[in-house]
Amino acid sequence: MAPTKAPAAPSSQNPVVLLWKAYNQQTPDRLKFIDAFLFFLMLSGIIQFAYCVLVTNYPYNAFLAGFASTVGQFVLAASLRSQVNPQNKDEFKEVSPERAFADFALGSIVLHFFVYNFLG
Amino acid sequence: MPSLAYPVPTDLSPATVKNTASLFRIVTLALISGAAIASRLFSIINYESVIHEFDPWFNYRATRVLAAKGFYEFWNWFDPTAWYPLGRVVGGTVYPGLMATSGVIYYILQALNLPVDIRNICVLLAPGFSALTAWATYMFTKEMKNESAGLLAAAFIGIVPGYISRSVAGSYDNEAIAIFLLMFTFFLWIRALKQGSALYGTIAAVFYFYMVAAWGGYVFITNMIPVHALVLILMGRFSHRLYVAYCSWYAIGTLASMQVPFVGFQPVSTSEHMGALGVFGLLQIVAFIELVRSHVSSQNFQRLLRVFLVATGLLGASAFVFLTYNGKIAPWTGRFYSLWDTGYAKKYIPIIASVSEHQPTAWPSFFMDLQMLIFVFPAGVIMCFRELRDEHLFVIIYSVMASYFAGVMVRLMLTLTPVVCVASAIALSTLLETYINPVEPDAAVEVVEPKQTNGETTAAAAPSTPAGKKAKKPAAAAAAAPTSALSELVAVSSGKKTASSRGIFGLDTRIVVVLNTLWMLFFFVFHCTYVTSTAYSSPSVVLASQGPDGSQHIIDDFREAYYWLRQNTPEDAVVMSWWDYGYQIAGMADRPTLVDNNTWNNTHIATVGKAMSSSEENAYPILRKHDVDYVLVIFGGLIGYSGDDINKFLWMVRIAQGVWPDEIQESNYFTPRGEYRVDDNASKTMRESLMYKMSYYRFADLFGGNQAVDRVRNQQAPKNIELDYLDEAFTSENWIVRIYEVRKEDILGRDLKSANAFEKGKKRKRSKPITSRRRALAA
Numbered sequence: 001m002a003p004t005k006a007p008a009a010p011s012s013q014n015p016v017v018l019l020w021k022a023y024n025q026q027t028p029d030r031l032k033f034i035d036a037f038l039f040f041l042m043l044s045g046i047i048q049f050a051y052c053v054l055v056t057n058y059p060y061n062a063f064l065a066g067f068a069s070t071v072g073q074f075v076l077a078a079s080l081r082s083q084v085n086p087q088n089k090d091e092f093k094e095v096s097p098e099r100a101f102a103d104f105a106l107g108s109i110v111l112h113f114f115v116y117n118f119l120g
Numbered sequence: 121m122p123s124l125a126y127p128v129p130t131d132l133s134p135a136t137v138k139n140t141a142s143l144f145r146i147v148t149l150a151l152i153s154g155a156a157i158a159s160r161l162f163s164i165i166n167y168e169s170v171i172h173e174f175d176p177w178f179n180y181r182a183t184r185v186l187a188a189k190g191f192y193e194f195w196n197w198f199d200p201t202a203w204y205p206l207g208r209v210v211g212g213t214v215y216p217g218l219m220a221t222s223g224v225i226y227y228i229l230q231a232l233n234l235p236v237d238i239r240n241i242c243v244l245l246a247p248g249f250s251a252l253t254a255w256a257t258y259m260f261t262k263e264m265k266n267e268s269a270g271l272l273a274a275a276f277i278g279i280v281p282g283y284i285s286r287s288v289a290g291s292y293d294n295e296a297i298a299i300f301l302l303m304f305t306f307f308l309w310i311r312a313l314k315q316g317s318a319l320y321g322t323i324a325a326v327f328y329f330y331m332v333a334a335w336g337g338y339v340f341i342t343n344m345i346p347v348h349a350l351v352l353i354l355m356g357r358f359s360h361r362l363y364v365a366y367c368s369w370y371a372i373g374t375l376a377s378m379q380v381p382f383v384g385f386q387p388v389s390t391s392e393h394m395g396a397l398g399v400f401g402l403l404q405i406v407a408f409i410e411l412v413r414s415h416v417s418s419q420n421f422q423r424l425l426r427v428f429l430v431a432t433g434l435l436g437a438s439a440f441v442f443l444t445y446n447g448k449i450a451p452w453t454g455r456f457y458s459l460w461d462t463g464y465a466k467k468y469i470p471i472i473a474s475v476s477e478h479q480p481t482a483w484p485s486f487f488m489d490l491q492m493l494i495f496v497f498p499a500g501v502i503m504c505f506r507e508l509r510d511e512h513l514f515v516i517i518y519s520v521m522a523s524y525f526a527g528v529m530v531r532l533m534l535t536l537t538p539v540v541c542v543a544s545a546i547a548l549s550t551l552l553e554t555y556i557n558p559v560e561p562d563a564a565v566e567v568v569e570p571k572q573t574n575g576e577t578t579a580a581a582a583p584s585t586p587a588g589k590k591a592k593k594p595a596a597a598a599a600a601a602p603t604s605a606l607s608e609l610v611a612v613s614s615g616k617k618t619a620s621s622r623g624i625f626g627l628d629t630r631i632v633v634v635l636n637t638l639w640m641l642f643f644f645v646f647h648c649t650y651v652t653s654t655a656y657s658s659p660s661v662v663l664a665s666q667g668p669d670g671s672q673h674i675i676d677d678f679r680e681a682y683y684w685l686r687q688n689t690p691e692d693a694v695v696m697s698w699w700d701y702g703y704q705i706a707g708m709a710d711r712p713t714l715v716d717n718n719t720w721n722n723t724h725i726a727t728v729g730k731a732m733s734s735s736e737e738n739a740y741p742i743l744r745k746h747d748v749d750y751v752l753v754i755f756g757g758l759i760g761y762s763g764d765d766i767n768k769f770l771w772m773v774r775i776a777q778g779v780w781p782d783e784i785q786e787s788n789y790f791t792p793r794g795e796y797r798v799d800d801n802a803s804k805t806m807r808e809s810l811m812y813k814m815s816y817y818r819f820a821d822l823f824g825g826n827q828a829v830d831r832v833r834n835q836q837a838p839k840n841i842e843l844d845y846l847d848e849a850f851t852s853e854n855w856i857v858r859i860y861e862v863r864k865e866d867i868l869g870r871d872l873k874s875a876n877a878f879e880k881g882k883k884r885k886r887s888k889p890i891t892s893r894r895r896a897l898a899a
Binding site: 015016018019022023026060061064065068071072075076078079080082083085087088091092094095099100102103104106107110111114115117118 | 416
């Protein structure tokens with residue numbers, strides 16, 4: 001893929017900084033919005049996991065339900081992201097962005113049905 | 121216009137061709153369903169509508185509870201009569217999918233004012249679901265190749281004995297619905313992977329959940345799909361479609377599978393499920409790397425990748441290893457582990473090795489269960505290699521893994537059968553398509569004069585005759601493939617493509633090959649029907665024997681004895697038997713049992729084994745401690761029923777020995793020359809064991825002074841066996857089931873042996889007791 005080469009002097013700069021710049025330049029706003037959501041989910045998952053490790057995992061099913069809901073929501077949102085990403089258009093011939101969003105909604109509903117059932 | 125081997129109508133519009141083709145597809149699928157259902161009804165027609173085997177009796181009993189009391193009661197059902205005195209939490213130790221399915225069907229039929237007995241629903245569930253399996257296999261194969269291959273595969277799996285053996289009417293076992301769910305989940309997975317659709321991934325997860333609720337073999341799916349995904353990644357075929365399909369399946373499916381109480385937290389804590397989790401993590405990493413790669417130049421990417429990949433890979437792998445050794449992740453269970461280390465079960469867990477289904481498969485059983493499919497199957501796999509799309513990899517992996525498992529365990533032939541049907545259908549339909557295609561290759565300058573004979577019509581009708589048809593079907597199903605041939609021809613005649621340089625010349629080659637294939641397919645149908653009717657359609661509850669004039673004689677001793685128990689014993693009388701008969705006793709006799717076919721407590725089973733294999737004096741305290749009122753043994757010595765308890769006796773000894781190695785030793789039950797005998801040469805321990813005495817008690821009297829012969833062992837049966845602690849309560853007509861009542865303690869406080877001797881008026885030995893009593897009286 002690599003749509004545009006990064007700006008000049010690629011080797012002298014820190015690659016992480018370059019990556020961040022390229023990301024900001026190249027990503028459409030919609031995808032950034034999804035990414036913000038993904039970032040939030042990741043934080044939420046990390047906090048839950050830290051709580052589980054540091055404090056207690058006592059209602060283990062509740063922990064699993066909460067953690068699985070963040071992980072599940074994360075991958076569903078990430079799936080949506082790759083489906084609506086214009087770069088992947090030729091890969092998803094049968095899934096239009098609207099259809100992808102409907103899939104995302106359905107997947108989330110099913111996921112959260114099981115999450116609430118599992119919370120007990 | 122390319123030359124044709126035989127004339128075909130050219131004035132058909134593509135729409136007509138398409139419509140006729142789909143009509144024929146529907147008709148064919150309906151006929152396949154009919155054949156699948158009909159060929160499973162032999163046992164009902166020959167005998168009666170009963171539940172077969174052992175395990176289905178428990179499923180049936182649980183379903184009856186569900187139908188009578190509702191779902192909620194069933195979910196929380198504690199069964200105090202099983203595993204007396206422990207009891208069994210049924211709701212948490214059972215895969216409820218099967219019972220729930222028939223419960224739902226039952227309630228729907230009730231709502232429709234069709235009051236069908238729950239027993240008939242249970243008996244006919246497996247044939248009904250086999251029709252659905254045929255449809256699911258059709259859909260699956262359609263994803264692999266095309267509709268005609270799908271029809272062939274559906275026809276194969278509709279009647280193939282490898283699947284029928286587990287799904288005849290009356291075999292109300294988990295596998296009845298599991299194979300349908302297996303194929304349908306795989307189909308949805310392939311569909312999700314092909315389209316990159318989260319919708320199909322979600323539906324696959326829901327059906328995976330259903331599968332988890334239905335059968336313990338769901339572990340196969342949890343490992344098949346990750347292996348497929350892993351191989352795709354390793355082959356450099358990662359795509360975002362794979363990510364979408366796998367992640368939506370795994371995230372929802374894993375959480376869903378944990379809702380089943382029997383599974384519980386296993387998906388996050390046992391080794392069987394770790395592959396899926398690992399691939400899930402790997403996919404996240406790979407997807408993230410892909411994302412990064414699309415944003416930076418390749419130079420920078422290299423630098424980023426090296427650090428990132430090495431770090432995460434090491435971290436993830438070490439986390440797994442650490443958790444496994446730390447005991448956070450449970451190692452493989454014995455049942456699963458014995459698939460890899462085939463000697464493991466026999467050495468350490470005799471209870472697993474004692475089941476006949478857990479033995480390795482012999483070659484003939486492959487041929488018996490799959491007939492010609494077994495040698496067409498590798499060809500189909502090779503065809504998959506030649507094209508090698510993402511979904512073909514799935515078939516290849518599936519066939520390799522399932523072949524291995526089927527070779528290790530007879531029982532797993534069942535999971536091999538679907539992929540054999542799919543791969544053979546791919547191979548055969550490729551063959552037929554090649555030889556029915558009327559287009560001649562370019563080099564054919566001299567066109568074979570298309571003679572108008574009947575042979576052509578046979579040839580044209582051939583592909584439409586997937587194997588699973590009775591004679592009437594070909595006519596109805598006729599045009600499925602002619603139409604596909606036609607549509608190809610339409611494409612050809614409209615000049616889209618010219619005839620290729622490869623192909624078949626002449627009509628004679630076509631006819632020879634097609635007729636030969638057709639003959640194989642017909643023979644397959646005959647073989648399947650024959651095997652089904654003779655080998656797989658006998659209920660083990662009823663034994664049938666044939667007289668010399670061909671008349672059938674039914675031996676119904678099991679039910680005779682169970683109904684005796686049901687009607688002539690108090691309702692809370694505890695029955696002890698070997699675990700094989702636990703479910704049947706609970707289902708038919710409705711009495712509490714000590715052990716049953718759910719072998720969850722090895723020690724309890726070993727207790728029963730010890731009671732059966734020790735002498736009367738030693739067994740009696742065990743029986744009394746467990747409140748046993750009746751002891752039931754199966755004895756086939758009179759009519760030659762080989763599956764009796766004397767033949768299973770060594771397993772009882774082995775299992776008991778595993779727990780009490782200093783009290784029970786297997787070698788004590790053999791003659792000094794190491795033979796397992798029951799006649800006068802039998803060892804002393806053998807002759808004194810409870811099982812031996814109960815089996816042969818009064819057996820010699822039947823022969824009126826002649827030599828008593830055990831028909832199974834072909835040895836002389838012992839005479840003059842005396843039982844001091846048990847009374848014979850019931851013996852069935854053919855002496856198959858013998859029930860003994862455990863005597864209560866003597867009211868005078870003597871031990872039962874001497875009390876019995878006193879009753880019989882035997883002279884007491886002049887020994888200490890007399891004098892001591894006199895002295896006691898005098899004192």
